Amino acid sequence: FRIPSLVEIDGVLIATFDTRYLRASDSSLIDTAMKYSADQGKTWKTEIIIKNARLTDNFSRVVDPTVVVKGDNLFIFVGRYNTSSAPWVWQENGKDWDVLLYKAKVRKESAGGVPSVSFTWDEPLYLKHLLTSVGKIDGRSLIQYIGGVGNGIVTPKGTIVFPVQVLNTNKSVMNMLLYSSNDGKTWEFSKTSTPAGTTEASLVWWDGQLLLTSRTTPDVGSRKVYLTSDLGTSWNEAIGSISRVIGNSRYRNDPGGSGSSIAITVEGVPVMLITHP
Incomplete structure (x- = not known):
């Protein structure tokens, strides 16, 4: 696990991070995961929230989740690579690269006095094209x-x-x-x-x-x-x-x-x- 981030929305603690399945390397099989708590950290739930494209068994990855909170909205920005083994700073071009922005509305709920959380995700925005500007x-x-x-x-x-x-x-x-x-x-x-x-x-x-x-x-x-x-x-x-x-x-x-x-x-x-x- 690497690249941690911790934010809070309406009393819900949300931690996001890289889940690196095979090794610590930046060029490996990686998803973005989240742990969240609605009871001030007493209990936590874990979800894989952004999966890589699964085009290879070793190198498909989403990397470096960067997080912003506005109101009850959670924004997560990630890079995505599908088949390349080289770290991004060694690559000659952006053929295997994409960047995506995910947005979720976070809602804290309660049933029988037990707090819970719901996440409503929008379709991701693909922002690779912005580099041409x-x-x-x-x-x-x-x-x-x-x-x-x-x-x-x-x-x-x-x-x-x-x-x-x-x-x-x-x-x-x-x-x-x-x-x-x-x-x-x-x-x-x-x-x-x-x-x-x-x-x-x-x-x-x-x-x-x-x-x-x-x-x-x-x-x-x-x-x-x-x-x-x-x-x-x-x-x-x-x-x-x-x-x-x-x-x-x-x-x-x-x-x-x-x-x-x-x-x-x-x-x-x-x-x-x-x-x-």
Whole structure:
């Protein structure tokens, strides 16, 4: 099990994650699973919610579920691969790649005083075509994108925002935003990206801006943090505060883990919590 995410809707705790049946590798047989609890974690139920296409026994996979909650709606963004054995960052093109967005309405119910949960799923949206709307970034075309992993966010104005990783023809990975201003009916990309070498990322709303904290490649060495107040039309690195403070690994020469970040309020004071495996 990898790529965990934990959210709450109307008192229902929902954890989503990769279920890797054969091995820990990113290129293996993988589905997206969910555990949920309607009684504050006392009891849990488990479901496989997004299945891969089952076109091979070893490599068909849906990967990196990235999650956003708006009201009673659960949005899950996944990448899908059917036959390729190579990790996505090694692939020459997007022939075996797709990206899908799933949406479920979550309803908490009670029968005889026993709480339960129902999920009503819409048909998934296929969003691969959106990449054609993005021009070249730093002079290079993009060939794939997948979720940033973990959680996205809903802004105070109601815009749903996912962090996504984009891959260019130089095999470099960067972060962009994928967002919707109409409750998920249509989606568009941010105008620009963070620099090459920024990979898995999570979003929080902080001091009136979107704050993106990102894992980086081994040559960069430390987590980078960027701020945007215009949905990714421009980015400013948070140098002098928290960017480059946390190393990817002990000696800053390994890729490290994806990490997570959330913003909460404790006794009236806004606090950001960052976990870093």
